[in-house]
Amino acid sequence: DADVTQTPRNRITKTGKRIMLECSQTKGHDRMYWYRQDPGLGLRLIYYSFDVKDINKGEISDGYSVSRQAQAKFSLSLESAIPNQTALYFCATSGGGSGQGHEQFFGPGTRLTVL
Amino acid sequence: AQSVTQPDIHITVSEGASLELRCNYSYGATPYLFWYVQSPGQGLQLLLKYFSGDTLVQGIKGFEAEFKRSQSSFNLRKPSVHWSDAAEYFCAVGNNAGNMLTFGGGTRLMVKP
Numbered sequence: 001d002a003d004v005t006q007t008p009r010n011r012i013t014k015t016g017k018r019i020m021l022e023c024s025q026t027k028g029h030d031r032m033y034w035y036r037q038d039p040g041l042g043l044r045l046i047y048y049s050f051d052v053k054d055i056n057k058g059e060i061s062d063g064y065s066v067s068r069q070a071q072a073k074f075s076l077s078l079e080s081a082i083p084n085q086t087a088l089y090f091c092a093t094s095g096g097g098s099g100q101g102h103e104q105f106f107g108p109g110t111r112l113t114v115l
Numbered sequence: 116a117q118s119v120t121q122p123d124i125h126i127t128v129s130e131g132a133s134l135e136l137r138c139n140y141s142y143g144a145t146p147y148l149f150w151y152v153q154s155p156g157q158g159l160q161l162l163l164k165y166f167s168g169d170t171l172v173q174g175i176k177g178f179e180a181e182f183k184r185s186q187s188s189f190n191l192r193k194p195s196v197h198w199s200d201a202a203e204y205f206c207a208v209g210n211n212a213g214n215m216l217t218f219g220g221g222t223r224l225m226v227k228p
Contacts (some may be wrong), residue, residue, distance in 0.1 A: 004158075042219050045215065045217075103164060109158050
């Protein structure tokens with residue numbers, strides 16, 4: 001079974017719709033992250049959370065919100081989707097601490113298309 | 116602010132040839148460095164990482180990378196490429212706080228038979 005899962009894997013929606021992407025992990029990690037991937041830009045950090053009560057904005061948080069429902073669950077919401085939010089979205093986790101704790105483990109991604 | 120540059124957007128090599136993918140980073144302290152691979156339709160898989168110690172690090176699938184502080188580089192190498200290595204490769208730098216992993220734009224590798 002995958003350690004980091006994302007649902008849905010693919011989603012097509014219309015401009016103005018609210019959409020939620022979900023991430024679950026069984027790695028027991030405290031830290032979770034949301035990234036978006038665009039061609040030629042690599043991955044960019046949207047939000048991250050170091051524990052259930054800790055939420056932080058990343059590089060490109062405008063237009064997005066997150067919720068950390070439990071240690072194992074971290075969801076990303078687009079309150080009113082727009083076409084330039086069409087991208088591949090990844091959830092990741094890490095164990096924290098120094099050294100090995102900086103390694104991040106990625107889910108399979110959610111491909112979102114906003115028409 | 117930390118940043119990563121992967122100068123080559125696309126690289127094509129023949130199967131069996133050697134490979135070097137370039138990565139340059141900018142970070143004020145000793146960096147945490149990573150190479151990830153993304154096969155078509157897949158998530159990111161960690162190939163190797165550098166935290167400290169020996170500057171030549173070995174990874175999975177026969178890959179290695181060398182950290183050169185003087186050149187701010189962390190280039191990925193493989194002595195003999197296989198067709199299954201065709202994928203997109205991402206270099207990333209992590210900060211000491213562990214809350215920021217900055218990725219390069221990626222290098223897409225194509226392998227000719």
